[in-house]
Amino acid sequence: MTRATPPAGRLFEQAWGHAVAFLDRSRRLNLADLLVLLGLAGLFIGVARVGHEWTGTLRPVVNIDLSPAALPRYAFYSLSRGLLAYVLSLAFTLVYGYWAAKDRLAERVLLPLLDVLQSVPILGFMPGLVLALVALFPHTNIGLELAAVLMMFTGQVWNMTFSFHNSLRSVPQEFQEVGSSYRFNAWERLKWVELPFATTGLVWNSMMSMAGGWFFLMINEAFVLGDRDFRLPGLGSYMSVAVAHGDGRAMVWAVLAMIGMIVFLDQFLWRPAVVWAQRFRYEETASAESETSWFLDWLRRSRLLRGLGRLLPRLQRGARRIATPRPASPAPPAAPAPPRGSRAGRVVSIAAFAALIGLLLFAGVRLVVLLGAVPLPRWLGLVGATLVTLSRVLVAVVAGTLWTLPAGLAIGLSPRLSRALQPVTQVAASFPAPMLFPAVLALLHLLGVPLSVGSIVLMLLGTQWYILFNVVAGASAIPTDLREAATSYRLSRWQRFTSLYAPAVFPYLVTGWVTAAGGAWNASIVAEYVSFDGQVHTAWGVGSQISLAAQNADFPALAAGVLVLSAMVVIFNRLVWRRCYHLAERRYSLNR
Numbered sequence: 001m002t003r004a005t006p007p008a009g010r011l012f013e014q015a016w017g018h019a020v021a022f023l024d025r026s027r028r029l030n031l032a033d034l035l036v037l038l039g040l041a042g043l044f045i046g047v048a049r050v051g052h053e054w055t056g057t058l059r060p061v062v063n064i065d066l067s068p069a070a071l072p073r074y075a076f077y078s079l080s081r082g083l084l085a086y087v088l089s090l091a092f093t094l095v096y097g098y099w100a101a102k103d104r105l106a107e108r109v110l111l112p113l114l115d116v117l118q119s120v121p122i123l124g125f126m127p128g129l130v131l132a133l134v135a136l137f138p139h140t141n142i143g144l145e146l147a148a149v150l151m152m153f154t155g156q157v158w159n160m161t162f163s164f165h166n167s168l169r170s171v172p173q174e175f176q177e178v179g180s181s182y183r184f185n186a187w188e189r190l191k192w193v194e195l196p197f198a199t200t201g202l203v204w205n206s207m208m209s210m211a212g213g214w215f216f217l218m219i220n221e222a223f224v225l226g227d228r229d230f231r232l233p234g235l236g237s238y239m240s241v242a243v244a245h246g247d248g249r250a251m252v253w254a255v256l257a258m259i260g261m262i263v264f265l266d267q268f269l270w271r272p273a274v275v276w277a278q279r280f281r282y283e284e285t286a287s288a289e290s291e292t293s294w295f296l297d298w299l300r301r302s303r304l305l306r307g308l309g310r311l312l313p314r315l316q317r318g319a320r321r322i323a324t325p326r327p328a329s330p331a332p333p334a335a336p337a338p339p340r341g342s343r344a345g346r347v348v349s350i351a352a353f354a355a356l357i358g359l360l361l362f363a364g365v366r367l368v369v370l371l372g373a374v375p376l377p378r379w380l381g382l383v384g385a386t387l388v389t390l391s392r393v394l395v396a397v398v399a400g401t402l403w404t405l406p407a408g409l410a411i412g413l414s415p416r417l418s419r420a421l422q423p424v425t426q427v428a429a430s431f432p433a434p435m436l437f438p439a440v441l442a443l444l445h446l447l448g449v450p451l452s453v454g455s456i457v458l459m460l461l462g463t464q465w466y467i468l469f470n471v472v473a474g475a476s477a478i479p480t481d482l483r484e485a486a487t488s489y490r491l492s493r494w495q496r497f498t499s500l501y502a503p504a505v506f507p508y509l510v511t512g513w514v515t516a517a518g519g520a521w522n523a524s525i526v527a528e529y530v531s532f533d534g535q536v537h538t539a540w541g542v543g544s545q546i547s548l549a550a551q552n553a554d555f556p557a558l559a560a561g562v563l564v565l566s567a568m569v570v571i572f573n574r575l576v577w578r579r580c581y582h583l584a585e586r587r588y589s590l591n592r
Contacts, residue, residue: 032302050080053233054145058138062231064241066250071238071257078221078234079261081145082213085152089209092157093202097164098190099349106353111165113360115573116566118158118518121525121546122216126151126223127558130230141232148232151220155522156209159466159515163205163473166511167198169585196280201508203277204473207270208466211429212519214258215462218243218434219526224551235261239435255435262427272296274418281477291415371563373556382542382564389528389541390568392456393520397513399456400464405509408468409501412475413483425472429465434526436461441530441537451530451539458527463519467512474508475501507584514577521569 064070100110129150133143171194179189221236222229231237235258242250275293299305411417411425437458444454478501486496524543529536538544542565549558 030301030303032298033304036299036302036304046076046080050077053077054140054142056141058134058141058144061229062233062237064231064233064237066238066242066245066247068253071235071253074234074238075257075261077232078217078236079265081149081220081234082152082210085149085156085213086206086210088149088153089157089160090206092153093160093164097161097168099352100165101168102186103349103353106349106356109353109356112570112573114158114161115514115518115569115577117154118162118515118522120562120566121522121543122151122154122219126219127550127553127555130223134230144230144232147223147230148220148234151216152213155212155214155216158518159209159212159511160202160205162511162515163201163470163508164198166507166581166584167201168194170507171197199277199280200477201470201473201511203270203273204469204476205511206273208429208469208515210265210270211431211465212462214262214432215434215519215523216526217432236432239432243438251435251438255431258431258435259427262431263423266423266427268295271423272299281479291419367559367563370556370559374560378557379560379564382545382561385540385545386542386564386568389521389524389543389565390572392459392524392527392541393517396456396459396463396520397467397516399460400467400516401509401513404464404468404512405471405502405505408471409475409497409505412472412505413478413501418472418476425465425468429469433458433461433523437526437530451528451537455524455527455539455541455543458530459520459523462523463516466516466519467509470508470512470515471505474505477508478504503588506588510577510580510584513580514573517572517577518569521565 096110096114100107100114126147130144130147133147135143137143137146175193175197179193182188184192217234217236218240219236221232221234222240224230235254239251239254239258241247242254272293272295275291275296278291411421440454440458440461441451444451444457482500482504486500491499521543524541525547526543528539528541528544529547531537538548542561546558546561546565549555549561
């Protein structure tokens with residue numbers, strides 16, 4: 001009697017048969033296949049090197065080699081931290097943004113909390129996080145590496161989450177009706193309707209978020225708390241040491257290495273992502289000119305990747321057939337899915353919301369105990385300093401909008417300009433502005449501009465790109481049929497701007513304003529307190545107060561500064577940005 005083959009054995013036999021057939025058809029690998037294999041081998045070696053660095057012994061002092069030969073290794077370390085932080089940011093965005101968009105009760109807490117978190121300066125997170133993780137992993141670099149990754153995460157995630165939430169709330173009505181007609185459940189609606197619609201904005205905001213992660217690279221990799229020096233090998237620590245030593249040659253090499261890393265990311269990650277996202281554009285007519293990516297075209301020529309693309313779906317179908325028993329009779333038709341999610345999903349949402357409230361209450365109690373040591377005059381001084389910083393934030397946002405709105409429309413509406421300028425804007429946006437602060441400070445000193453005014457320029461260097469990338473994403477998402485209608489009616493440029501372009505990008509522009517303001521608040525800690533060549537330059541504001549408290553390891557003053565800043569952000573968001581969001585949803589969304 002023949003023994004039946006177990007399900008796992010059948011799956012293995014099917015996989016082996018498919019693999020043999022695939023290798024049979026792909027014996028002659030082309031150049032693209034060989035380069036793919038070399039790239040995978042290099043990636044494996046790089047991951048092993050990073051793993052060795054993470055698990056290495058924690059060193060009290062890290063000596064940074066300022067020779068140009070060390071820059072490729074440092075650049076790879078910084079790049080690996082940034083990419084890992086982006087993976088965490090993307091996962092957080094999909095979960096948090098979806099939760100806030102689908103649960104109206106949780107949204108009332110999640111969105112204000114997101115407003116606060118994106119505006120809390122990095123020094124508000126960093127001291128406690130670094131000390132906790134280093135204490136958790138006292139003998140290896142894992143704690144310090146995790147702290148650097150999570151700090152980059154705090155610079156990336158908020159912009160992406162706001163964009164994804166706004167996209168989910170702006171899905172056109174006809175798309176929602178398609179999901180209802182096909183009786184999609186919550187997962188199918190997300191997969192086939194909501195994620196495709198949100199892809200364009202998410203891709204462009206991912207680029208901007210990666211740039212936000214680089215902004216505080218020098219602090220993340222060369223963090224100083226009191227008399228303790230937490231340093232990691234990377235481009236940020238390289239530049240920090242070069243600035244501290246006044247080594248102009250090393251600073252130039254660091255700038256060139258940073259530009260090279262950003263261009264590499266643009267050509268091998270973001271440009272292919274932008275081209276791939278074109279398939280999800282919301283329009284009824286084909287675009288007159290589509291964007292291209294040489295790297296994506298090259299990957300599509302690889303027989304190896306094409307074969308793997310055909311092999312994996314077959315294996316998945318085989319696994320489903322083995323795991324799912326064949327029904328004895330036809331299944332009854334599925335009932336329509338409720339529009340707000342299943343009962344199980346509602347239970348999970350309520351449980352997660354309760355856990356979040358409990359965590360916030362616990363953190364609030366600990367914060368009250370810590371703030372007991374702050375005298376009343378210090379609180380009054382912090383309120384005044386926060387109002388001064390608020391004025392700088394608003395001026396920076398207005399100044400950034402004046403040039404990014406027309407520039408973003410021009411780039412987003414023209415694939416040719418997008419191809420030509422995306423690498424330039426990506427380099428400019430991703431470049432850590434604090435690396436340029438010494439040169440900007442020298443120029444401001446030459447012009448006789450005090451730091452109280454010059455700090456606005458320093459804020460603008462890092463925050464204007466949030467607005468630009470959101471406007472580009474909004475302009476790219478304008479349906480071609482609406483643009484053709486504007487051409488058919490022979491509207492002038494001003495009429496097109498006022499009746500089509502500005503209303504269409506307004507929801508994206510609001511997201512850009514919110515994230516740019518949050519970035520400006522965050523940037524205030526390095527714009528109002530700048531150290532260069534042994535000298536400290538300060539401007540009165542809450543940013544300089546927070547930096548000074550961190551420098552002196554004054555945790556009560558640090559917590560008080562962060563709390564006052566957060567309260568100002570919540571009040572301003574409720575009075576201004578929330579009303580702008582409601583206006584965008586009511587009057588300028590494509591689903592209205």
